[in-house]
Amino acid sequence: MFNTLTAVIILALIQGLCEFLPISSSGHLVLAQAFFGFKEPEIIFDLVLHLGTLLAVVYFYRVSLLKLLRALKLIPSALLSLNRLAFLYSTNPDFRLGSLIVIGSVPTALTGLIFQDFLRSLFSSLQAVAVALLITALVLASSALKKLNPQESVFDLTIIKALLIGLAQGAAIAPGLSRSGLTIVCALWLGLGRELAAKYSFLLSIPAIIGGLLLSLNFGQSNSFSFNFLLIGLVVAALTGYLSLRLLTALVARNRLPLFSLWCAAMGLAALYFN
Numbered sequence: 001m002f003n004t005l006t007a008v009i010i011l012a013l014i015q016g017l018c019e020f021l022p023i024s025s026s027g028h029l030v031l032a033q034a035f036f037g038f039k040e041p042e043i044i045f046d047l048v049l050h051l052g053t054l055l056a057v058v059y060f061y062r063v064s065l066l067k068l069l070r071a072l073k074l075i076p077s078a079l080l081s082l083n084r085l086a087f088l089y090s091t092n093p094d095f096r097l098g099s100l101i102v103i104g105s106v107p108t109a110l111t112g113l114i115f116q117d118f119l120r121s122l123f124s125s126l127q128a129v130a131v132a133l134l135i136t137a138l139v140l141a142s143s144a145l146k147k148l149n150p151q152e153s154v155f156d157l158t159i160i161k162a163l164l165i166g167l168a169q170g171a172a173i174a175p176g177l178s179r180s181g182l183t184i185v186c187a188l189w190l191g192l193g194r195e196l197a198a199k200y201s202f203l204l205s206i207p208a209i210i211g212g213l214l215l216s217l218n219f220g221q222s223n224s225f226s227f228n229f230l231l232i233g234l235v236v237a238a239l240t241g242y243l244s245l246r247l248l249t250a251l252v253a254r255n256r257l258p259l260f261s262l263w264c265a266a267m268g269l270a271a272l273y274f275n
Helices: 004-018 025-036 043-060 062-072 082-091 093-114 116-122 126-145 159-171 179-189 194-219 227-253 258-274
Strands: none
Touching: 004 025, 004 043, 004 227, 025 043, 025 126, 025 258, 043 062, 043 194, 043 227, 062 093, 062 194, 082 093, 093 116, 093 159, 093 194, 116 126, 126 179, 126 258, 159 179, 159 194, 179 194, 194 227
C-alpha cells in the first residue's frame, strides 16, 4: 500500500477532478481505493472530499447563489397568491432558476432514499462500476449527435425538463455514472443551451452533494485517516474541484464533452479486465 499521504493526495485529486469533469468521481474513487488496498469504503474520508468539492462549487457560483437566495426569499409571500407565484416564475429569471433547482432536486432525493441500499451495494462491485463507466461513455458520445441550441435563456428550462434532469442526477448516484455528464447531456438533449446546461447542472449538484453527505452518515463511521490527512484531502479536493469547474465550463462551451467518452470507455474496459 502506498504511503498514506500519497494516497490522500491522489484520492483528493481524483475527487476534485472527477466530481465536475464528466468521468464519475465515485467510480474513480472506488477503483482507486481498491488499488490502494482499502478493504472497505472510507466513509468519513469520502465525506470530507465531497465537502471540499461542495465548497468549490459554492465559491465558483457565489454571485449566482446570492441572487438565487434573494429571489427564493419571495417564495413564502408568493405562495399566498398563485397569480404572484406564476408572475415571478414567468418574469424573474433568478426566481425561476432557483425554483427549478428545488424542483429538480426532488427526483434525486427520492432516488437516493428509495434505492439507497441497492446503490450502496454497487460501491463494492468493480464490475458494476466498470459497466456504469461504459454507459457514461455512450451518453457522452451521444452529445456529438445533438444539434446544439444557440439560445441561452433560463426560460427555456421548464418544470418537466428540471424533473428529467433531476432523474438523470438521481441515476448518477450509482458509482461510475457521471453526475455532471448525465445531467449536462440530458439538458442538451432537452434543448438547453450549453452554458445554461452546465450552470444548471452544477447548481443542481449543491443540494445533491449536501444530501449525499447526510445520507452517507447513515452508513457507518469507517475512517483510517488522521485529522491532518483529512484536512489535506479537503483542501486539495476544493482547489482541484474549482479548477475542474473552470475547465469543464470552457469545454462544454466548445462542445468537447464527447472527448471524455474515450476516457470513460478506457477506464471501464480496464476495470472489467482487472476485475
